[in-house]
Amino acid sequence: MLLIPARQISGEIRENSPLVGCITNTVVTNYTANLLLAVGAAPAMVDIVGEAGLFTGVSDATLINLGTPTPEQREAALEAASFAHAAGRIWVLDPVAVGSLPVRTDLAKDLLTHLPVVIRGNASEIIALAGKGVGGRGVDSSDSVGEAIVAAQALSQTYGSIVAISGEVDAIVQGNTVVRIAGGSALLTKVTGAGCALGALIGAAASTNKDILSGVVAAHVMYAAASEKAAARCTGPGTFGVYFLDELAALTDADLDRISVSVEKIGAGDTAGGMGQ
Amino acid sequence: MLLIPARQISGEIRENSPLVGCITNTVVTNYTANLLLAVGAAPAMVDIVGEAGLFTGVSDATLINLGTPTPEQREAALEAASFAHAAGRIWVLDPVAVGSLPVRTDLAKDLLTHLPVVIRGNASEIIALAGKGVGGRGVDSSDSVGEAIVAAQALSQTYGSIVAISGEVDAIVQGNTVVRIAGGSALLTKVTGAGCALGALIGAAASTNKDILSGVVAAHVMYAAASEKAAARCTGPGTFGVYFLDELAALTDADLDRISVSVEKIGAGDTAGGMGQ
Amino acid sequence: MLLIPARQISGEIRENSPLVGCITNTVVTNYTANLLLAVGAAPAMVDIVGEAGLFTGVSDATLINLGTPTPEQREAALEAASFAHAAGRIWVLDPVAVGSLPVRTDLAKDLLTHLPVVIRGNASEIIALAGKGVGGRGVDSSDSVGEAIVAAQALSQTYGSIVAISGEVDAIVQGNTVVRIAGGSALLTKVTGAGCALGALIGAAASTNKDILSGVVAAHVMYAAASEKAAARCTGPGTFGVYFLDELAALTDADLDRISVSVEKIGAGDTAGGMGQ
Numbered sequence: 063m064l065l066i067p068a069r070q071i072s073g074e075i076r077e078n079s080p081l082v083g084c085i086t087n088t089v090v091t092n093y094t095a096n097l098l099l100a101v102g103a104a105p106a107m108v109d110i111v112g113e114a115g116l117f118t119g120v121s122d123a124t125l126i127n128l129g130t131p132t133p134e135q136r137e138a139a140l141e142a143a144s145f146a147h148a149a150g151r152i153w154v155l156d157p158v159a160v161g162s163l164p165v166r167t168d169l170a171k172d173l174l175t176h177l178p179v180v181i182r183g184n185a186s187e188i189i190a191l192a193g194k195g196v197g198g199r200g201v202d203s204s205d206s207v208g209e210a211i212v213a214a215q216a217l218s219q220t221y222g223s224i225v226a227i228s229g230e231v232d233a234i235v236q237g238n239t240v241v242r243i244a245g246g247s248a249l250l251t252k253v254t255g256a257g258c259a260l261g262a263l264i265g266a267a268a269s270t271n272k273d274i275l276s277g278v279v280a281a282h283v284m285y286a287a288a289s290e291k292a293a294a295r296c297t298g299p300g301t302f303g304v305y306f307l308d309e310l311a312a313l314t315d316a317d318l319d320r321i322s323v324s325v326e327k328i329g330a331g332d333t334a335g336g337m338g339q
Numbered sequence: 340m341l342l343i344p345a346r347q348i349s350g351e352i353r354e355n356s357p358l359v360g361c362i363t364n365t366v367v368t369n370y371t372a373n374l375l376l377a378v379g380a381a382p383a384m385v386d387i388v389g390e391a392g393l394f395t396g397v398s399d400a401t402l403i404n405l406g407t408p409t410p411e412q413r414e415a416a417l418e419a420a421s422f423a424h425a426a427g428r429i430w431v432l433d434p435v436a437v438g439s440l441p442v443r444t445d446l447a448k449d450l451l452t453h454l455p456v457v458i459r460g461n462a463s464e465i466i467a468l469a470g471k472g473v474g475g476r477g478v479d480s481s482d483s484v485g486e487a488i489v490a491a492q493a494l495s496q497t498y499g500s501i502v503a504i505s506g507e508v509d510a511i512v513q514g515n516t517v518v519r520i521a522g523g524s525a526l527l528t529k530v531t532g533a534g535c536a537l538g539a540l541i542g543a544a545a546s547t548n549k550d551i552l553s554g555v556v557a558a559h560v561m562y563a564a565a566s567e568k569a570a571a572r573c574t575g576p577g578t579f580g581v582y583f584l585d586e587l588a589a590l591t592d593a594d595l596d597r598i599s600v601s602v603e604k605i606g607a608g609d610t611a612g613g614m615g616q
Numbered sequence: 617m618l619l620i621p622a623r624q625i626s627g628e629i630r631e632n633s634p635l636v637g638c639i640t641n642t643v644v645t646n647y648t649a650n651l652l653l654a655v656g657a658a659p660a661m662v663d664i665v666g667e668a669g670l671f672t673g674v675s676d677a678t679l680i681n682l683g684t685p686t687p688e689q690r691e692a693a694l695e696a697a698s699f700a701h702a703a704g705r706i707w708v709l710d711p712v713a714v715g716s717l718p719v720r721t722d723l724a725k726d727l728l729t730h731l732p733v734v735i736r737g738n739a740s741e742i743i744a745l746a747g748k749g750v751g752g753r754g755v756d757s758s759d760s761v762g763e764a765i766v767a768a769q770a771l772s773q774t775y776g777s778i779v780a781i782s783g784e785v786d787a788i789v790q791g792n793t794v795v796r797i798a799g800g801s802a803l804l805t806k807v808t809g810a811g812c813a814l815g816a817l818i819g820a821a822a823s824t825n826k827d828i829l830s831g832v833v834a835a836h837v838m839y840a841a842a843s844e845k846a847a848a849r850c851t852g853p854g855t856f857g858v859y860f861l862d863e864l865a866a867l868t869d870a871d872l873d874r875i876s877v878s879v880e881k882i883g884a885g886d887t888a889g890g891m892g893q
């Protein structure tokens with residue numbers, strides 16, 4: 063399998079400035095918008111009923127993040143997912159804290175019926191979304207990426223989604239393919255919204271090219287490369303969050319090429335392991 | 340025409356600490372509040388029904404920004420605009436993304452009946468608000484400032500508002516007068532909320548003095564001066580956004596005097612050009 | 617009276633990573649979450665009806681801040697306070713701008729019936745909450761900490777709460793005991809959400825140990841120590857806000873020991889002064 067390199071996709075984001083509509087939580091709207099701007103994309107937070115659906119037809123990709131799902135946002139999210147699916151647009155689901163919290167768990171199930179093109183979360187969220195666990199502790203994962211691979215595979219096979227799991231080594235699952243991206247800084251876990259904004263970047267990157275998997279991988283590669291550079295010059299989590307934006311805006315091809323990406327085939331269906339191909 | 344210099348208005352903001360009530364979008368509340376604090380003003384985000392109207396009588400100016408207009412905010416915005424107008428208070432309308440998105444477009448029309456003292460937006464928003472175009476792409480402008488001058492003049496004549504158009508060279512229109520402010524850094528377009536926070540600063544500056552036009556101009560001059568200084572020392576959009584606050588807090592008279600402001604008379608009514616006076 | 621030193625409580629926060637559920641205003645969610653992460657705690661903004669109450673049983677502490685109380689948040693706040701009180705969990709009330717604004721003033725009264733473990737605010741808010749004044753100017757205090765001591769004592773005696781008053785010298789009142797924490801930088805008043813995020817940190821610190829008063833004091837000591845270090849190296853309010861997070865993450869025992877804490881007994885009941893014990 064040949065992935066389009068992150069350097070190409072990063073360049074296409076800067077050139078085309080994809081418009082990403084975001085229905086996301088109040089904690090991270092600002093950082094998400096700034097991050098999209100930093101990479102050359104264009105953000106728009108359109109999260110009200112009567113506009114959210116319509117906007118999926120104007121934008122290049124849509125993010126639906128369940129971090130703080132008010133009743134208005136829940137209805138807008140369903141409107142957007144339904145419109146996006148019907149029109150064959152790229153949309154990304156980030157099921158923040160599903161499993162342990164009931165309202166968003168129900169919403170996530172409803173949203174799945176509109177077949178998200180990409181699902182992005184931490185291990186506990188992916189496991190819970192697949193109905194195989196109870197979710198993490200608040201917004202944090204209590205499971206490892208490895209433990210979530212089978213759940214991701216199940217989600218991918220059921221909904222046709224690409225599933226991205228964030229963790230020490232990120233894993234992206236499409237059917238029987240797993241792509242792993244190593245590297246990146248642990249300081250990303252100390253900046254609220256770093257994970258949530260990744261969902262928006264995935265949307266931007268996935269919209270640049272017909273090979274969506276390559277876009278999802280490229281977003282993770284950009285994160286790994288920029289976070290390492292920001293970590294090298296920061297003096298704590300505050301400056302890290304700010305420098306991360308600077309470094310995303312300044313990524314070079316060499317920075318992106320340095321990140322290690324590996325592809326492997328795993329066992330089919332939900333019979334984990336065993337049947338390597 | 341003699342404008343009160345920005346140095347004087349900037350000093351009055353620091354001295355009097357005008358209180359600016361903001362009904363604004365969830366993406367930019369934090370940056371808007373920090374920016375008001377940086378210049379010496381006092382922010383308060385009072386955007387719920389039953390308080391928003393009342394608060395226009397307590398505050399020195401009110402900003403109504405349509406970035407993420409939930410049903411609660413829409414009702415609060417109408418309440419605030421109505422109270423502010425009835426009491427002769429300064430209020431600023433920022434019609435984010437009107438034209439292309441229906442809910443906020445309807446709201447903007449309703450708000451106009453309460454005669455905003457200042458209208459602030461990018462070229463596409465001003466054109467759409469004047470009923471002369473369909474709006475931009477998401478929150479971005481697809482028109483130039485020059486193309487929006489006639490629309491701004493029409494709005495100014497119909498509603499009695501001062502209309503400020505953000506772009507490469509900002510233009511502020513009051514009747515047949517156009518004030519242009521050159522300079523400033525393009526990095527302002529890479530920080531989400533820079534435009535939205537300008538609306539709040541306009542409110543603060545316009546409240547310091549009876550000559551409201553001078554206040555609107557001064558806010559733009561402060562932006563131009565501080566953004567140039569921040570751009571000179573930043574390493575990307577993340578640090579730019581942070582340094583911009585520092586530089587706003589540290590503006591000197593000399594910094595402000597350096598920004599070029601020009602005033603001209605344009606043709607009357609909607610017969611663009613031609614009839615220079 | 618012997619307080620557990622801030623160095624011990626700060627260490628326990630890093631070790632145990634208490635989970636703090638926050639129902640707070642849209643202006644400060646991001647900064648609050650980043651600040652909790654900086655000290656080693658875990659934030660989760662769970663502010664919708666049907667989840668907020670439930671989450672008080674999962675988290676170690678709950679903050680209810682009245683900065684932008686939408687109808688949904690108001691109902692969620694009452695749900696959370698009721699659940700937290702019934703289960704004997706730590707919850708902190710931050711009555712932002714009560715007194716002058718009616719909706720949140722009514723809400724605050726309703727919330728008091730669920731007996732907040734800690735109440736935190738500026739002098740005007742504490743005075744207004746105790747029914748002894750009309751509140752400040754917007755979110756700012758127009759009273760001094762000294763003037764609020766008697767009101768704090770009344771609140772403490774009526775509701776059994778520990779009452780923390782922010783100002784030039786912070787004061788924390790429990791019954792007839794007043795703890796004063798000197799030091800800290802005035803730049804804290806130039807970063808929106810610094811006060812609101814303190815409420816969340818109080819929750820984290822108070823949850824680490826059975827001696828809640830020591831936790832509340834420790835949160836203030838951490839603020840004083842980190843803000844002084846951030847002020848020493850910043851170039852304005854923008855960088856101050858960022859460095860403050862860095863310095864919170866890097867606090868040493870020596871930094872914390874340097875902050876002066878004094879304890880005194882004051883007159884009983886609401887007969888101010890006079891009856892010193």
